[in-house]
Amino acid sequence: MNKVEIIPVKGLPLVDEGFCVGEAIVEALARSGERLRDGDIIVVAHSIVSRSEGRRIRLSDVKPSPLASKIAELMNKDPRHVEVVLQNSRRIVRMGREVVICETEHGFVCANAGVDASNSGGAEYVITLPIDPDKSAERIRNEVKKASGIDVAVVISDTFGRPFRKGAVNVAVGCSGINPLRDRRGEKDLYGRTLLPKVICIADELASAAELVMGEGDEGIPAAVIRGYSYDRANVPAKAVVRNESEDLFR
């Protein structure tokens, strides 16, 4: 194992619909004197991907259903925001006093179906996850290849809360050019014994590592490059990370 670097992508412009995220990342890196290398992994916050795909919803265009209105009253939220959450869910997994844990159309289990009020560009908007984040990752990967000639892996991240532990962490919602799961079966432990089946979700670990240099706020760093990490380049989608309901003890 060698040193791994996490490089913030600084100076990205604000992203609007139709924006070419991959090209903008290559250009922003070039402006700070960085050049992509073969085997680099680019982690991109879903917020800018969603915005580039027009997944920004104007709340004044949303008509809340009766259920959305009642949930909103219970939780002291904007009923139109709750309506967008319900429209982006295929199932409600839990409802608490302040949060709705949803299963999204992709199969992700997360608060508010990934619908964010932050980074939406104003109090009158929310943004949702991309429709197909694996396809979005593939598109960005192709854009990067076209702009730089380099074949990178792309991971699209979002910040998810989780059961049992406080604080959210960045996880992968889309990926391209990388197998998000690493099967360590057959590797040996420190004492030479063969490991029992043990699968690591490296895509989530990469997303979490990238979060350490990503920031919202003044610096606005919605992407990072991870360099020096060897990975399986099999093109497996992030939806392979979704645990089937039948194998899940918590749904």
Add this chain to the structure above:
Amino acid sequence: MNKVEIIPVKGLPLVDEGFCVGEAIVEALARSGERLRDGDIIVVAHSIVSRSEGRRIRLSDVKPSPLASKIAELMNKDPRHVEVVLQNSRRIVRMGREVVICETEHGFVCANAGVDASNSGGAEYVITLPIDPDKSAERIRNEVKKASGIDVAVVISDTFGRPFRKGAVNVAVGCSGINPLRDRRGEKDLYGRTLLPKVICIADELASAAELVMGEGDEGIPAAVIRGYSYDRANVPAKAVVRNESEDLFR
């Protein structure tokens, strides 16, 4: 935000009871020409910490209870291993066909109460989590300070599975010299709007980042240094990450 580096600690010897983990890390880094810097974060796999604290249990010394025997039969496991799992639990959260999800004495919810057969040093042993991983982290931090003069933060990690998503990820079970939670309240989003309460578990993200260079097997890298990440040096324990049952929708 600046570049963050993840540096593997190579060449650590096999750890036995009484071993001074902090000093060994400083020496291993010195042998590979690395020198610690103020503000570095050392992530250490719990396996070597537990071993240094004698948390290795010889299965032939364990007498399984009737419940342990029945669970073991159901799951096709060693009843003595299951007995150690039960002894390290204060509650069973879920039982599946192949796994017991336990709440440990520390409050962590994880498979098999964190009792591992790998890295235990032979088929006749298992290792458990440290009794007080925050105290272990503090001890290692003091050892590092004594051996190097540098005040680092220490995070002790373990690999936990989680609901909803396949693959395990590294999380923090102990820490010292760092606040494991970062409250982003008051920070602005990309568009200048103030973020709603949003807490990030940076200790888990650091543990996950470190896993990218940590390995078992031939290279045997049970520790890593994370350099270049600015953090709140308030000395908050990792048990602050445990979500109270009353705030948890999944227990």
